[in-house]
Amino acid sequence: MKSHPRNARIKGDPFVPSRFVFGDAVEEQGLEPYEYVIHTEAPAFVCRLVGMDQTPFDGRDKEGFASAVLYDERDNLTHYVTNTGFRLFDFNFWGDIPTAAELQKICDEAMVVYQRLQKAYAEREVAPKERDFRVLPTEPLPPAERQRRIGELSSVAAEALANPIKKMQLPALVQQALLGGDQAVFTEAQLALSAQPEARELLLGMARDNIAFPEVMRPDGTVVSYELWALPLIFSRAQGGFWWHFPLLERVEPVLADALQLPENTVLWLSPTIFSSDMLAERSCQSLVHLAAVMDAGCDLAPQEVEAARATYQAASKTVEPQLILCWLPFIVERGKLDMDRVRSHARPALDAAMPLVQQALAGEMTFGEAELFAPLPWWEALAAGVHAYNRKRLGLSVAVATGVNGKAEGLEAVAEYLPEHQAYEVQLQARDGSPLGRTPWLLVPDLAPSRIQAWHELSECLRAAGIALREQAPRFH
Structure with a gap:
């Protein structure tokens, strides 16, 4: 873009607005007590709109919809009224002034659009319908x-x-x-x-x-083929505990499908149940085999009894325990409708569109700090990508702190101990003299058979690139 010449007429093709525009106005005391209606086509006009109106007219008590155009001789004003309680008045026209019959027809159409607008507002504000847990x-x-x-x-x-x-x-x-x-x-x-x-x-x-690649057999005998994908998510919390069910994630589905430009009517369902690295490690990812069938049945997956889990989470939330949490937002999509070329082309718009709704969904159930959402990937690739980003973020922060304490990066050493119960290495950074400078986890990628060898190789490569020596400490048995 460039600066518009100050004395030149405004350039550019106009964007044709909607035929009816509804809105509020503000005055010194705050919002005006009525709305405005703008009709953008000929005859163009703007007028005021109020509800809860009981102005008498023939048709006020009619069962179906009724309207009329009335003239107030005392105030020299034209009013449009309906038996649904709406009144339009203070008409200001540009160009030709219509007849009363023409104005009534336009206002009737405006009321239909206004009712649709109010319905859309109500649907946006209402919480998603509560679904059964399995x-x-x-x-x-x-x-x-x-x-x-x-x-x-x-x-x-x-x-x-x-x-x-x-x-x-x-x-x-x-x-x-x-x-x-x-x-x-x-x-x-x-x-x-x-x-x-x-x-x-x-x-x-x-x-x-x-x-x-789950196959779901429905009660009528039909079989539906899906693919399991996920959006990796990393967020911080100042409190302890982790909650896993976020009903408002349902609102991400249409936005994500549109941003990825999926074919019309493609099924894409995002799970309101998200999975942390700890949850996946606990059952070695086997829980995910149930997800597609549960979602296809219109239910939500619960990894444990909901009331007991909620009580545990609420108790833990009362403690101060800063944590950085890695989790995944799984979704199922019709097989063959989403591929990596499409994701690469539309990943940025998809993240920009989904992130505000994801943050809103999380905030509705759990307090959190900063959050980072990553591009959607097929399930197993998403697990690897999320762990890759999380491990390097944690290690980078720990190395930066250790360098600050030590005064320099040279001389740092890393000692890693494998913790099988956490499916992670605990990496201790220490100075040349052995004094500890900080600890950080290095997670194994969640899997049906997590690879300790692969995790060690990636940790070694990462520390080698940073110029930090690494050695493994034998596990301590208690």
Whole structure:
């Protein structure tokens, strides 16, 4: 853009406004006690609008809609009135002045538009309809049955590489293990295949696809195919606790679909239940296998009993515990409708459109500080991208603080200890003399089988780039 010449006539093509424009006006004492209506087409005019009007006219008591144009001889004013309680007056016309019949027809149309506007306001203000929760099944199997299923799953996976029949049986067994309430079945089965890496990768690959590309069978027998995507989110909190259900996230769905320019009528449903890194680590991502079916049924997924979780969160919120939380906002979309080329082209508009609504949704349920939203990605890629950003953000802050305390970056050393219960390394930064300068976590990417080796490699590379030596400390057993 450039400066407009001061003495030249205004340039540019006009943007044609809506036919009817409604709005308020302000005076010295505040808002005026009436609204304004502007009719932008010929005959163009502006007038005042009030509600709760009881001006008598023929048709006031009529059952259906009725209106009239009245003339007040005393004040020399024309009024348009309706039996729904609205009155338009103080008409100011530009150009030709219409007849009473023409004005009544225009005002009738204005009232239809005004009622639609009020309905839109009401729908925007009302909270989303409360949906039923479906709590994740978490009942462990009896020991004998558990061992039988672990053995069956691992043996079929081991034989599937060479036996086509076993390979056909494997998907059903994988789904049964993931959908059941005992997460140990799948976890122990894949660990039992550690000495058979090809069979283990086959088992893990099928399970990951089961989560990333869910098939939902509806009660009428139809099958719907979805893809699971997610928006990584990092935010800070000054208090303890974490809440996971945000009904207002429903409002992000149409905005996100429009920003990504998805084909018309494409199904995109964003889960009001979000998942933190701790929640995913607790069940090794197995919970996500339930998400598509629950959302397709119009319900919300609850990782635990809602009332108990709410009480725990409220108690923790009373404590002062600064934290930086990594979580994901999962959404399902019709298979084949969203791809990475589309996301790369529209990621920035999508984030700009979604971020205010995401912040509003979070603020409605939980106090938080700063928040950063990342571009949508397929589920497993979103997990890796979120952890990548989170780990480097935490480590960068810790190194900056340690450098400030130490006076220089040279001489810093990092000692990492693996904490299996947190699926993370605890990285302690220390000076050359061994004095501690700070601690920070380095998370493993949540997965059905989180890779400690991959996390260590990425941590090593990151610290090597910063010129900081790294060594591993053996886990301490208590």
